[in-house]
Amino acid sequence: MEKHLHEKSGSFTHKQDDKLDKACHMPSPKCTDVDVKSADTETENREEETEKTEESPPCDPEYSLAKVSEEIDRFLSTPSGKSDDSVTKEIPNFVEKFLDLVEAKIVNYGSGEGPTKWSQNPDGDASFLEALDRISKLTTPSGDFESESEHASSLNRIGSVLQKAMSFLEQEFRSLLEDSRCFDPDQCDSSKTKQDSDRCVLPSTKSESTGDVDFPGYSNDVVSDLSRIAKAMIKAGYETECCQVYVIVRRNAFEESLNRLGFEKLSIDDVQKMQWESLEREISTWITTFKQCATVYFSGERNLSLAVFSDHPSIAPSLFGNLARGVVIQLLNFAEAVAMTKRSAEKLFKFLDMYETLRDMVPAMDGLFLDESACELKAEISSASCRLGEAAICIFCELENSIKSDTGKTPVPGGAVHPLTRYTMNYLKYACEYKDTLEQVFKDHQKVERVDSASKSEYEISSQGNNQVEAQSPFSVQLTRVMDLLDTNLEAKSMVYKDLALSSIFLMNNGRYILQKIKGSNEIHELMGDQWCRKRSSDLRQYHKNYQRETWSKVLGILRDEGLNVNGKVSKPVLKERFKSFSTMFDEIHRTQSTWVVSDEQLQSELRVSISAVVIPAYRSFLGRFSQHLDPGRQTEKYIKFQPEDIETYIDDLFDGNPASSTGRRKP
Template identity: 55%
Template structure:
C-alpha cells in the first residue's frame, strides 16, 4: 500500500504550471543530480525473490502435516482457559487466532463425513465412535458463549475498535453448533430408544372369582407381587449404566448449549412409547369414559379389564414410576428441575388414563354385582396414595393426590349407592307363591351371600360409609336407627354393654338390611297354609342366615353376639312350634289316657289309636319327605329331635298295648310299624324327595 501511495503521490501534489529548472540548461554543472530510477532488472530480481520465498513456504507446508483435531482442540482449550482468566481480570477483548478457523474447518469435515456416511447400525457405536462429537460440542458451546460475552462488551466500544471479523466467526460457530447438535440429538434418540432391553413382564391378573378366599388370595398375590417387583426392578427401565452415563453427558451438553426443548422432546416421546409397551403387557387398555358407559359389557370389565387395571396401577406406582424417576434423575443429573418436569409430565400421562378408567367404572349403571369390583378399585387407589409421597415433586403430588381422591370418592359413592340398593332388592321381591318344601328362599341366599362377601370388605366398607355417609337421599327408611329396636324382644339375651355402643354407618345399614329381610320372610311364611310348614320355613331360612353370619368373622363382628343370641333364640321357638304342630298330634295318638276303663283296656279305642297313628305318621312321612333342608347339620338335628320324641313313645305304647290285640291277622292290620321302621322313615324326611305311602311299601 505504501508503494502504491508513493507511485500515486503525484496525484495528491499541488499542480504548478512553472516547469522545474534544468541544471544543465541553466549551466549549473556542479548541481547534484537526482538518483536514477530503479532499473527494470532490479524489479525482475525482486519478483524472483518473492517466488523463491513462496516456493520455500510451500515446501515447508508439504513437509509439516496439517494440525490434527486433537492438536487444535488443545489450542482451543488453552484459548478458553486464557479467555476465562482475562474475564476474571475484567479484560475480555482478545484476538481470534488462526487455529480457531482450522478447528472449525476440521469439525465441518467431520460432520460432512457423518452426513455422507451409511449411518449408525448399532447404538454401541455412539459410545465407541462419537466421543469426538460430544467433546467438540462442548468446546463449540463454550467458544460461542465466550464470543457472546465479549460481543456484549464490544458493543460499548466505538465502531473503529470493534473486531469486524468476530460477527462472521460467531455466525459460523452458530451454524456448526446447530449441525453438531442435530447429530447429538440423533445419538440421544438412538440411545434412549435402542439401548434398552425389553422389560419382561407376566401380567398378574387376579379375577377374584371366589371372594370367599379373598384373604388367602391377597397373601398369595402379595408374595407373587413382591417376587415380580424384585425381578422388574432388575430389568426396568432396561438401560446399562454405560448407556445412562453417556445419555447424561449428551443431555448435559444439549441443555447447556441451548437445545433443551429438542432434548426433552426426544426423551419424553421415547419414554412414553416405552410405557405404552409396559401398559400393553400388563393388559391395560386405554378406553374413553363414554365407551365404558355405552359400549363395554360389564362382564368384560369385571372379568378382564378391572383386574388388569388394578394390577397395572399397583405395579406402576410400586415399580415402574419409581424406576422412571431414577432414570430421569440420572439422565438429567445436571438439571434436576428438568428431570422433575419430565418425570411429572410422563407420570401424569400414565396416571390420568388410569384415573379416567376408574371414574368411568364408577359411572356405569348401578347393579349389585358391581359392588365388589368397585371396592377392589377403591382399595387400589386408597393403598396407592401413601406411596405417592416422595415419588412426585410437591406440586405434582398435590395435583395427582387431588385427582386420585376424586376418583376414589366417586367409586365410594357408587359403592354406597349399590350397597343401599339391597333394601330395594328386598322390598321389590313380592312373589306370591311360597317356595316349595319350605326351602331357603332365593332372596335369603342372595342377600346372605352378598353380605358374606361384603364381610371380606368390611374395613373398606366401614371407611367408605364413614367418608360418604350421606345416604338420606337414597330412601327415607335408610336411617341411623336400630337403637330403639335393638333392646326389644331380647329378654335375657340382651347385652347391655353391646347395645349401648353406637353403631357405625355401615353396621347400621347392615342391620337395616337384616331387619328388612326378616320382615320379608315373615310375610312369605304366611303364604303357607300349613302352620307347621310356615314355622319350618322360618326355621330353615333363619338357620341359613345364622350360619352365614357365624361363618364370616367380619360379619359376626358387624352383627354382634347379641344379634346371634337373639337369632338362636328365635330358631328354637320356630323349632318348638314346628314340633308342636306336627308331632304333638302323633303323640296324642300314643297317649294312654282313655284306653282303660275300670282297669280294662278298651279294644275298639285301642284299634282307633293304632289306626290314627298309622294314618297320621304315613301322611307326615309322605308330606315332609318332600320338605327341604340343605343344611346337613340342621337336617340331622331335626331327625334326632323327632326320633327322641316319637320312638320312645311308640315303643312304650306298643310294649303295653300290642298284647291286647289278637295275634295274627288283627295285629298285622293295626300294628304296621315296628320302632325300627319308625326310625328308618324319619331318616327319609327333609330330603326334598316325595316318598310313596308307607302302607304301600309294606305290602
C-alpha cells in the same frame, strides 16, 4: 486485495467455498500477530501466507483437532476487552480450522453404520463433546468484538456448526433412547462382559424409598452416553430440544409398556358401552397395570431421569413428574369412567378392588414426586377414589331395594332355603371380605347413607361388661338394616304356606342358613356380634318348637290313655280306632314330610332325633300296654301296622325332599 478482509492482523477471513481446502492446511501462527500498516502491506502478507499454505503438507498432525483445541483454549482463556496496547480482541484464523475439523467429524459420524453412531469410538466421542463445549463458549464470548459488524459472518459460521452438531446429538440422543431398550427379560438378566455392557438393567442404582430399582431397560453404558449428550446439549443452550426428545421417547415407551400389560386406552363412551364381562376383564388389567406402574415403572423411570440429567438435578424431577402424571391421569380417567357406568350388584366387588388399588398405591408413590406434583396427583387420586366409593355405597344400598322388591307369592317347594336368602347372604359374605374397606368408605361418605337420628339410636348396642352404649359403625348399621329387611321378607314369605308346620320348617331352614353363614365368616360375625347370633339361635329353637307342636302333638294326643277305659275296662272299638288313627296319621306325615327339604345335615339330624325322642317312647309304651287287648292274629295285624323299629326307620325318611310311597305294613 478485496476489502472484505479484516483490517487487523490475525482477523478471521471467512470464505465458505474453500473451507474444505483449508481443512488440512493451516497458516503459520506468527501471522496472527502482525500489526496493520497499510492495504499494500496487508496484500503482500496475504500473498506470502497463501504461498506458505500451499507449501504446508496436508493433514499435518500439527493441525489435528487436539492441537487446534489447545489454541482455542488459549484464546478463550485470554481476558476479554482491550489488551494493554488497546488492540481489540479478535477471532483468530485457527477458529475456522477448528470449525472445519468439527464439521468433518460430524460428517464422519454420519457415515457410520447402524441407526446409532454414538459409542463406536468412546475416545472420539469424548473429544467431540469437548470440542462442542469450546464452540458453545465461542458463541457467547465476553468482550466487545461480538457487537462489531465485521465479525457477524464469523459468528454465524460458529453458530451454524454448533447447530449442525446439536442436530446430530439430538438424533443420537433419540436413537439411544429408542434403540437401546431391551424387552426380553431373559436377555436383561445376562452379564457376559466384565463391564456388563450388554446388560439391560442397572441393579446398582438405588432409590431412597424403594431400595434397589433398575433402569427401565438400559445398560450402564447407554445411560452414561445419554447423560453425556444431555449435558452437552443443555450446556450449549439446547435444553428444550433435549427435554422434548426425552419426554416424547419415554412417553411412547411407557405406552408400549402399558400395551404389553394389556391396558388399552378407552374413552368414556367405550367404557359405557362395554358389556360387564368385558369391562370386568379390563378392570383386572387396569389393577395390574396401576400396581406395576406405582411399584416398578415409576421408580425405574425416576431413576433413569435422575441419571440422564445428573448434571442438572432440577430438570429430572420435572420431566419425570410430567411423564408420570400423564400416565396416572390416563389410568384415573378409566377409573372415573367405570364409576359412571350403570350400577348393578355384581359390580360392587370390582369397584372395591379398584378403590383399594388407588388407596394402597398412594403410599407406594410417596417420595417419587416433587411436593407440588405429589399434592396434585394425590388430589386426582382422591377424587377418583371418592367416585368409586360413592358408587360402591350406592350399589350396596341397592341391596335393600332388592330385598324389598322381592314380593313373590310362590312358595319354595318343601320349605327349602329361599333363593333370596342364598343370594343375600352370599353377597354379604363376599362383601364383608372387604369389611375394612367398606368401613372406610361408609365412614367417609356417611351423607350417602339413609340413616337418620332415629335409626341410629335404634341400632345402638350395649358394650358388654359396662354400662356404656356404643354406637355401631356406619357399615355395621347398614348390614343390620339388610338383615332386618331379610327377616321381615322371610316372615312374609312363610305366611304363603298353608301348613303351619311347613311354615316353621321354612323359617327354620332359612334362619339356620343365615346363622351358619354368619358363623362361617369372621368378618360378618364380628360386625353382627354374639348378641345377634344368640338371638338368632333362640328364634330357631322357637321355630323348632312350633313345628313339633303343629305336627307331633296331635300324634301324641292319639297315644294318651284318656277315653280308652269304659266302665273300668279298655274299650276295644276305641282302642282299634286309636291304632288305626295313629297308623293313618303317621303314614300321612311320612308321605308329606318326606318331600320337605332340610338341606343342612345337622339341622336334619336334630329334627329326626327330636321326633324320635318324643314319638317312639310314647308309641312303644302305648303298644306295650294295650296291644294285648286285641285278639291275636288277623285283628292285631289289621290295626297294628308299625312296630317301634319301623317308626324309627320311617322317621329317617323325613326331610329328604323325595316323595315316598305309603308306609304299608313294614318298610323292607
